[in-house]
């Protein structure tokens with residue numbers, strides 16, 4: 001039976017999960033895959049942690065050179081994260097002809113061109129299923145399952161932390177700050193939550209997924225990004241009344257106008273399958289010209305779900321003699337002839353505080369009319385102090401038109417103020 005040696009760089013949550021799966025399922029893979037996958041080395045500064053996980057002492061390496069020079073190691077798993085030493089270690093492994101399996105979305109998003117070049121030069125594999133949406137096999141689906149299609153669109157809930165926060169805010173009417181604190185206490189959110197709550201994590205993943213879906217490099221800087229830190233509980237409640245759920249959506253589209261990629265909080269109709277994706281669950285909804293709609297749902301993070309994605313890559317690499325690389329020209333920047341849509345179109349939800357007196361509404365609607373913005377729905381609720389709250393939902397219109405109209409409304413002699421603007425998927 002073929003024997004394949006694995007090294008794991010980093011025994012944190014995901015590294016630990018990967019070690020557990022590989023050791024507990026070793027005999028199962030011998031039976032089902034006809035391959036003996038053995039953990040030959042781990043690189044973990046906290047030796048005690050490695051030993052506590054059951055790693056034999058002689059397999060705990062002291063430095064990267066020891067791992068890479070080990071002839072029994074065929075596949076190096078990188079689960080350190082970030083683009084510091086992880087990038088150097090991955091490049092060193094590839095340059096030594098070792099196949100790399102990584103869960104590092106920032107590394108793949110920003111340096112896939114450099115890594116793939118090194119991998120090809122040294123006939124090594126480079127696999128990164130775990131970099132996007134944890135245990136949900138979206139990368140394999142894009143690379144294999146839906147290759148027959150022109151993918152025209154994708155929408156995803158691809159960050160579990162923000163989905164957990166928005167679900168709690170919606171169910172409990174709690175504020176963003178309250179739920180974030182609780183999520184940090186439970187270990188769902190990081191002590192420094194900005195990568196998740198500001199949408200960076202989702203934008204890295206969208207850059208990777210849309211590059212694969214649209215067969216062209218979609219650089220991170222092309223992704224429009226807005227996080228959830230400014231979300232008011234009040235808006236979630238108004239949206240609910242109108243039949244919407246609020247989600248941090250990652251949206252990718254490809255049409256004659258070009259490629260459009262954006263991450264932002266979005267109201268989606270409660271009948272849409274993505275509206276039912278709650279708590280820390282993730283989902284990706286793809287649309288292809290032949291297959292129509294496909295939705296993948298599952299756990300986007302965690303030791304065993306992410307370990308599952310890593311081990312699937314290990315098994316793929318161990319059982320295929322040919323390496324599989326990305327299906328697009330993998331450069332640092334976008335191809336010159338590829339167009340990107342900057343001024344995208346969407347429907348919008350707006351909440352305004354207005355003076356509750358004659359003539360105000362007509363001034364507001366005149367501004368919308370001037371910018372070609374058509375209203376689908378409007379609710380007015382009387383407040384105290386002679387003011388009212390106006391909730392408006394528009395037909396699809398250009399982002400720039402909405403921004404211009406909002407600045408004109410805000411300049412209306414203090415009789416109207418736009419409190420929130422959220423995009424809507426009808």
Ligand code: HSE
Pocket residue numbers: 133158159160161162196201300301
């Ligand atoms: N921090 C991510 C999330 C998991 O909350 O979904 C790893 O990508």
